[in-house]
Amino acid sequence: MNFGFNEEQELLRSTARKFFDNECASETVRKLMDGPEGMTPDLWKKIAEQGWTGLIFPDEHGGMGLGFVDLVVLMEEMGRSVVPGPFFSTVLLGGLAIREAGTDAQKKAWLPKISSGDARATLAWMEPSAELGAGGITLQAAAKGAGFTLDGTKLFVHDAHTADVIVVAARTSSGQNPPAGGQNPPAGGQNPEDGVSLFLVPKGTPGLSVTLLPTMDQTRKLCEVGLKDVALGADALMGQAGSGWAPLARVIDRATVALCAEMCGGAQKVLEMTVEYAKIRQAFGRPIGSYQGVKHKAADMLVDVENSKSITYYAAWAMDEGVPEGQLAVSMAKAYVSDAYRRVSGAGIQLHGGIGFTWEHDLHLYFKRAKGSEFTFGDATWHRERVAQLVNL
């Protein structure tokens, strides 16, 4: 047993810290978030040159073949700098979906380009119902000839407006097959996990429309994706028709862990900013950090940050090892970190006072990222319920 990072991982951390301090300081973040893309070609290229867009993809597809514990290190550093842009959507959503569900031909077509930074990808799975389970996937994919026709609307899609390819989760049947493992089908006789299929929809496909949505967290771009009579060939289908939910669920679990790591990095930075400020800001003739009202809140923040890291590291390890309690680890992490980052970023503003509430100060970037992340892949309440189910309450 060893609960620490190895030397290579520590090196990755210091490299990434330096890189984002130099390349993605707060002024850059602000410029990027003001633009529609949230990224410049130059910065994207530099990120790719570090090998990070290929970090979790296999060597044969131009990646580094590393695991989630390694990825956690990078994500923490990205969260620390609130890095905008399509890294998350390209690597953790679109790219990972292709890795988990794609055919060999699809992997060969896309993963090397994603690894090298030459292609951007994303995943469109949620719909206006905002349901997180398989039942939320209602977008119709009707068989037509050898191919399919897709019709419907996807919402909360990360960076679809800059993606070269979108993985779309659609319904090819209403779910007649019972769940695996011999359980009885749910009430109504249907199993929503059956009948979900994943499709690759490249940019520019006729009938595909993408609308960028104004978001509270401007560093994270969300889109509405419309599909109107989108005709796809058989080669657009990823894996077998109707059995897309299992790989999709794996992708979401893994992306959730990566998101938790990003949140940990952000929370750590807020804590550091707040402690530094509490040491220098004077009130009633002494630093505010000397008052227990401030000191104790800072101590609470530290506990939140450290605990968030512990459970996130555990979840990342669980993903790499494929242990049976993996889902439980993911939900424990997301439930804990969702609440913790919100508390920490809120306390950061409170302890800064008025300056923390200004646009000029960076705290709002973290506060907004915390809120957006909280509701991405399920909030604490949703994951607590999943924990309750997984531990047989």
Add this chain to the structure above:
Amino acid sequence: MDFALTPEQTSFRDEVRSWLAKNLPKDWSDRMRVGSDVPRPEVYDFLRTWQRKMYDAGFMGLTWPKDYGGRGLTFMEEMIFQEQIALAKAPPVLNILAIGMAGPTIIAYGTEEQKRRYPAKMLSCEEIWCQGYSEPNSGSDLASLQTRAEKVGDHYVVNGQKVWTSIAHQADWMMLLARTDGKAEKHKGITYFLLDMHSPGVTVKPLKQITGDDEFNEVYFDNVKVPEANILGGLNNGWAVGMTTLMYERLALGFGLQVRLRIALDGLVDLAKRTKKNGAPATQDPNVRQKLAQMWIDTEVFKYTGARAVTKLLKGELPGPEASAGKMMWVEGHQRLQELAMELQGPYSQLGRGSRWAVDGGVWQYSYLRSRANSIEGGTTEIQKNIIGERVLGLPKG
């Protein structure tokens, strides 16, 4: 990062597991259902026997050197051991202040003679220890303590009073902090003594706590003679001795706390499954499910934060912020757990031991009340937050 066990660790775990399967007293949970608490007086004899059994099997003092009664293993084995204890819901260790504080302190600061004399008897439970720190006017501001020890010939004479001294009425020895230099600055005139509780002039007066039990005491010293050889870590060095081991001690206790929290949580889940709410088990109530799930998560988080601290320790680093946060977290979690146990019982939470209507014979009422002490004993939550704020985050003193 690797949360899996090595083959050696696996075989150690199996050794613990099979020993527990054979030796765990079957009826013990009826004696003390809620395992997270300081044991009640009526189970002391039972717990003495239990600790002795664990000692004889080689499971006490896993990290202590072999020469002093331990087994010379690392904190990793200690953690594995504690996890098995939790899974088996085994009884707690009675001599916890000796194992958690006095022993490690003596091993770190003691003379060879002291190290050969005391630790093994702590592990075997032959000698129970209590902690003589707090005084009526010195609680959180511990360094202001007034009990004094004056040198007379080859021994010291102690006069003064300690208070809130848990299990002093059972104890054979005390870790005593006393003032040996009244003129020095307050942190510098204190010495750490190993005091024989059976010495003439020691008077122990039990104090009834809010639970109705006499668990802690007032201890009076009236010209109590302590040999000079019973000074630990040097004259006027008591503050450093008491504090330096605190981090390690908190870490070691931290495992135990996590384990007791896990056992209590299992008890709570069991209670929730047996409790009806609107005609169905309370575990089907969405609000109860949310709260139980959060408790579950917090308990696991606590474990992994502790595990990170252990890794640092094994790499030779000092325990960092992860260790300091442990006690605070446990307190908050445990008090919330006990409150949830009351909430589940609704109006029945008003009924205590002796009523035929009391849930589980009133054990939860006892542990609920007892849990109020958690945020006070062993350093209040406010003091813990000061420590984290000042020593970990580097914020200025008030």
